[in-house]
Every structure is written in structure tokens, then in C-alpha cells.
Amino acid sequence: MPELPAEGRRQLTTRLLDHHVTDQDSVALLRRKDLDSDTRNALLDSVPAYRAASLVADDACTPEEALALLHRFRTTGYVIKAALSRVETREAAHKVIATLQYLDAAKMWTDGRGSRDTAQNPDLAGSALREALTRAAVFDRATPLFAGGVTKPWTDLRRYRFVDLLVDKGKIPEKGLVHLLDRLDLDHVQDLQASARKRGRLYRLCTQALEKRRRTPSLSSTETESPAVFPADDELSAMADPREVLRDLLSRRGQHRDEAVDHALGSRYMTDDLAWRLPVQTLERHAVYGPRSAAEVVRICGDSPARWQAFTGAWTRPTALLATTLFARLRAAA
Numbered sequence: 001m002p003e004l005p006a007e008g009r010r011q012l013t014t015r016l017l018d019h020h021v022t023d024q025d026s027v028a029l030l031r032r033k034d035l036d037s038d039t040r041n042a043l044l045d046s047v048p049a050y051r052a053a054s055l056v057a058d059d060a061c062t063p064e065e066a067l068a069l070l071h072r073f074r075t076t077g078y079v080i081k082a083a084l085s086r087v088e089t090r091e092a093a094h095k096v097i098a099t100l101q102y103l104d105a106a107k108m109w110t111d112g113r114g115s116r117d118t119a120q121n122p123d124l125a126g127s128a129l130r131e132a133l134t135r136a137a138v139f140d141r142a143t144p145l146f147a148g149g150v151t152k153p154w155t156d157l158r159r160y161r162f163v164d165l166l167v168d169k170g171k172i173p174e175k176g177l178v179h180l181l182d183r184l185d186l187d188h189v190q191d192l193q194a195s196a197r198k199r200g201r202l203y204r205l206c207t208q209a210l211e212k213r214r215r216t217p218s219l220s221s222t223e224t225e226s227p228a229v230f231p232a233d234d235e236l237s238a239m240a241d242p243r244e245v246l247r248d249l250l251s252r253r254g255q256h257r258d259e260a261v262d263h264a265l266g267s268r269y270m271t272d273d274l275a276w277r278l279p280v281q282t283l284e285r286h287a288v289y290g291p292r293s294a295a296e297v298v299r300i301c302g303d304s305p306a307r308w309q310a311f312t313g314a315w316t317r318p319t320a321l322l323a324t325t326l327f328a329r330l331r332a333a334a
Helices: 005-020 022-033 039-045 050-057 062-072 077-084 087-098 102-114 128-137 157-167 174-181 186-195 201-214 217-224 233-237 242-250 257-265 280-284 289-301 305-314 325-331
Strands: none
Touching: 005 325, 039 077, 050 062, 050 077, 062 077, 062 087, 062 186, 077 087, 087 128, 087 242, 128 157, 128 174, 157 174, 157 186, 174 201, 186 201, 242 257, 280 289, 280 325, 289 305, 289 325, 305 325
């Protein structure tokens, strides 16, 4: 086609694409040495989601083209699965999965279960993709922490929220969950254990993950300790949004988490709405927000027997229940 004039190539490409090019035709065209860049780009730009996976997995697409398709269809399970199968795009696929919103991940699983192609790709409807999600969530922590791995707290708080959603809602395979827990900060695993139902799978696996680390205490010295430095109120006053800074401190995981929370709660910029984002157990031990959260419970429950019963039910076992969640449950009680 290079010998054709530009307008001829454009018309030929348009007619070709209008006739619904098959996967085999697309691959055959992309393999042609004489395919000019304009036609190649037009062909790739016209690829729908259901056809992108076969191109991503085939070396007829260059790694750069495969990456472009991956990012274009970043919430499509088949495309992500194809990228995971290719060496040049595997790491990028892990990063894409790690930043997925839970609803996007859930949609991928739902699409896989309901698709007519499930017979050809049963792992999309089963556990393989869910396990890939768990591995991608800790893609930058190759070695388990109990085996000498070194970790630093994530700066992107969405990473922590993604892990919590996977553990809470994902129904991920036990093998993947073990892989995940072995690579989380000690504080994070302890938080998950505290919020898990005793005798449940998550509680058991968290306990096992913590036991592995207790058996190798000498390895804790490999973790890099850094001094805890938090912005004082004078520094916060010079910032555009001091409360956003405090919100980040309250969401902190890993080293010095307790110090970060105590510092944030002691700031004059702290508000009740921000404090209620913390677990009730954390607020209970605070000199100011312990009594204040108790007063909020009294205010919400008032003279309602149903609400006091709901409050009692929430306290039947220790959990890391957020204050906002507790208050919402109390308000919803008849």
C-alpha cells in the first residue's frame, strides 16, 4: 500500500475497516512489512475492546502498541489477561490492575462470568484474575517481608484502599491472599486481623502471617526506620488546605501510623468529620475524641431502644469499625 497516494490509502483503509476486519485479518495486516504507518494507526485506532486482547497478546503488535491498547482498555478483563501473558507488557498490566477501582474490578469479573467466551477463557470467571489482582496490588514488593523483604510506606493512599477492598469484598483465592498478606506492612496486617471475623479465613491467615514474622525477629532490622516528622499547626496555616494534609495523616499506614494519627487529632485544624473517619477503637483512647465520640453515640441513639440495641450489637466483638460506619448503622436502626 505505500505505493498508493495518501488519499487512495485513506479510502482503502476506510473500506477495509467498514467491513469488520476479523482478528486473523488484523494480525495478518499488522505483520505486513509494507503496511504504512497511517494505515497501521488507523487499524489500531478502530480496534474494539473485544478484539484488542488478541492483538495485545500477539507479537504482530509492537510492545508500544500493545501498551497503548492496554491503557485504552484498562478496565477490560480480556485485555488485561492478554497483557499479563506477554513479557513486555506484564509489569504494566500489574500496575494497571493495582490502580483499578473496585467497581471496575467487579465489572471485569461479572463480564467474565456472563460472557459467551467463558468456555474459552474460564479463568476470567474463576480465580486466576482475582489472584492476579492480589499480586498486582503488591507488585513492587517481590519478596515476603518475613523472608527479608524491605518495604517503605506507599505514598499513594489508593494502594491501601485497593488492598482493603480486595480483602474485604474480593473473595480472592487463599494462595493469593497469603501472597498479599506476606507483603503488607506489619501495622496493615494487624489492622486487617483486628477487623476480621474470628474463626474466619482472613483472621486465620492474618494470624499465620504475623506468626511468620515473629519467628524471624532479626529481619526487622532490615526495614528502614525514618524519624517521624509531621507538619505543625503553624506550617499547616500556610498550606492551601490544612484539612487535606490531616486527612492524609489519618490514612497513613506503616511506620509511625499511631504517631501520625495522634498528631492529626491534636491539631486545631482537626474536625469531627475528619475524626469520624477513624476506627472507634482508635478514638476511644484519645483524651478529646474519646468523650466526643461517646457523646455523638448518645446524641444519635437518644431514647430509641432500637438504636441502643444496634449499638450493643456492634460491640459484641472487637472490630476496627469506623466511627462513620457505626453512626450510619445507628441512624438506620428503626
